[in-house]
Amino acid sequence: MSLERGTAPDPYDILPPKPTFTLSSNDIADGQPMDPRFAHQSVGGENVSPQLAWSGFPAETQGFVVTCYDPDAPTGSGFWHWILVGLSAGTVELPSGAGAAGMLPPGAFHVRNDYGTQEYGGAAPPAGDVVHRYVFTVHALDVADLGLNDSVSPAYVGFNLAFHTLARGILRPTFQVK
Template identity: 60%
Template sequence: MSLERPVAPDPYSLLPAVASFTVSSDDVSDGDQLAPDFVAEAAGGANTSPHLAWSGAPDGTRSYVVTCFDPDAPTPSGFWHWAVVDLPATTTSLPRGAGAPDGSGLPYPAFSVRQDSGSTGYFGAAPPQGDMPHRYYFVVHAVDVESLGVDRDASPAVVSFNLAFHTLARGMVVPVFSH
């Protein structure tokens, strides 16, 4: 069953332009299908966050925010799968599984906010069965403040709103998933 809707634009093309830097992964690549490890349990996966690494952030970077967003979800607002805030500026990677619900895989003082499934931590891909391939924007945002000024109760939309005023640069990797 396809939901027959147009492909959403790159959500970051709708924001003011910022510099970019390199984001890479041992686990995911642009345009490649996500492996079952990174898919939600309800869709037959292990619900594990992928490894992410980055380099080349600009001078003045004081922290990072990592997000995962699906603009192809059948909602007007897409679907947030992960949002980690206040990663120290010395952080240049997150290991596979860093998105554990208890936050144990994150360096202090970083934390995850509740994503759109209602839980904390990474929530793997889970598009409707038979739907078009969904894009998963794993984005690392270089931020000009040590703390984004949100708490664990903030929504990813509030995190994104605050990022609009503090993002120096961003890099991303965008795999896909369908089943």
């Protein structure tokens, strides 16, 4: 089977299904283009993480992980933009800019993104490429601590999420550099 560029599978379409809960934002909207301020500096953006808020997650939730992944990156493996681990069960919102180094709630930490930094890394698709989807996900966990540290890879976080995610809240805004 051959896919057209820009039709990479959504990562959650190929993983075991999980219940969903509400993820909302004052800054981004599902299926809509992101404002350039949420893009990486390399494409003229401000590299600001969007505001996110979530509700309706399972009562037994003990913690959260926030991720942002671009399945349309021309890499063969997508591109991890944000991996935020260790959010307490009482955290139900992140303000704009919370993805910057040093701006996290107590106990939370970033795992290195595919830019090689431990922070939010904004959208930066190649100029003239297809519209890219940015899959912002809040994972509700059945444990308070995944037993990870900030030296693990995004894939290793994802592996652990596969066994501890109770439910997910997802927004899929887009971005393109013409």
